[in-house]
Amino acid sequence: MTDSSTPPADDAPVPENPLPDGANVDEVVVLDFGGQYSQLIARRVRECGVFSELLPHHVGAEEVRRRKPKGVILSGGPASVYSPEAPPLDPELLNLGVPVLGICYGMQLLAKELGGRVESAEVGEYGRSQLTVHDHGTLLKDQPDEQPAWMSHRDTVYTPPEGATALASSTASPVAAFEAPDRGLYGIQYHPEVVHTPYGQQTLQTFLRDICHCDLDWSAANIAEEQIRLVREQVGDGKVICGLSGGVDSSVAALLVHKAVGDQLTCVYVDHGLMRKSETEQVEKMFGEHFQVPLVVVDAKKRFLERLKGVTEPEAKRKIIGTEFIRVFEEEALKLAVGEQPSAEGTETHVSGDVAVEGARFLVQGTLYSDVIESGGGTGAATIKSHHNVGGLPDDLTFELVEPLRALFKDEVRAVGAEIGLPERMVWRQPFPGPGLGIRIVGGEVTEEKLDILRECDSILQEEVRAAGLYRELWQSFCVLPDVRTVGVQGDERTYGYVVAIRAVTSDDAMTADWARLPYDLLDRVAGRMVGEVREVNRVVLDITSKPPGTIEWE
Incomplete structure (x- = not known):
């Protein structure tokens, strides 16, 4: 048994290769056996300079062969190799003629398949462990004899496969690494992809460069022109x-598409009135003026507030905001496509540049590789469904999708953005929920007054966090406005004002998050400005809940 995620189901869809046909890059395939770090393995391989693709464990050797990989990595997983439900290893993967590296559960699968001895240990090995290298071989060359490594397993390899050399051991693992170079097979019990294994990235790089003979020239930035x-x-x-x-x-x-086709592109930006302070103006200035991208700005604030009137239940808010956004975008997109003047009912539009998209049949989406992994999505002509990034358009609205980012992880998208000239402020913009400030007004109705209060407080927080040089260190930082009023004293008078909660977290992927330890003097400045500059607010509190048990957003 290894780490505690869930293996992909045997009928899980197989994502299409996000690389276009004819792409001239070296690739390594990572097979996902359910390890909680599987996606991180793929990212670490890319950081070494080699394109990687994460596929479900059940895809089979032929599907892997179609990718023409230079190597294959078997991830960790939660099962015991002897469990009847354990994800199996396709033996044909070992006959592809490329090196195979098994990590944790992947190593145990290799050992068991090739006749080694794998048994359940009396004591599991979880967390930081000490690795002792007895024979560096090729995989562990130029590494110290003693080094820390991160473990997460109970099953243990006691004897390596016949013909394989045991390279290292740890406190609870007699064989913590092995290799059989003549067969192209390598295994490590520890997790090289996590920061707690300081020589892990070196191990991956050695496997990629010296064993798979990959050219370490992949980067997100250098694919922009391609x-x-x-x-x-x-x-x-x-x-x-x-x-x-x-x-x-x-x-x-x-921006990538505009660089490719110029004014053949028209962007549609729907302002639902739930954005942060000055955000719509920033988008219009950046795209309509600076980059000179034809842009339709749809002012739908009144329409959204009308739909949200009297609604307090959080999930109902989400559904109303999401559905209404879809309807507005649908109406605007259809009018653009048939050459009619844009302006959905209950909206006003402002147009920058020459909007001439009559007969448009292409729709740009910012689909990322993480979306491809999760959905098993395909490419080419597609009827847009609710899982797509626009938010879910009707079944009968069909465009051919243009997805220039579908091979990239989030951090790689930021690198491309910087490469093509997107300002740093936008490149490093913290995540913001689709329903916007509507879900940060908690327990009460969304009103124009509350939105204005929340916008002002959030603007103060962002300004001070940036001034303190902490913005890029935080995954998210924002304000929440509960439907609560408290008694206060301001100017020797009794007040009955709103409470504002500050929420700031650190995270790598938003799956887990820790509350950020913001400096006291920063919190003091923020709270002082909020109660001093926003007269409806008389109390500021700090949320110090991590995820789990809490979530990042309150609703």
């Missing part, structure tokens, strides 16, 4: 629509 070329080939002289949210994903996707 993506521009591919978009140009896909679109030709066609017209393109992009749903622009102002977030980093849609912004980078829009």
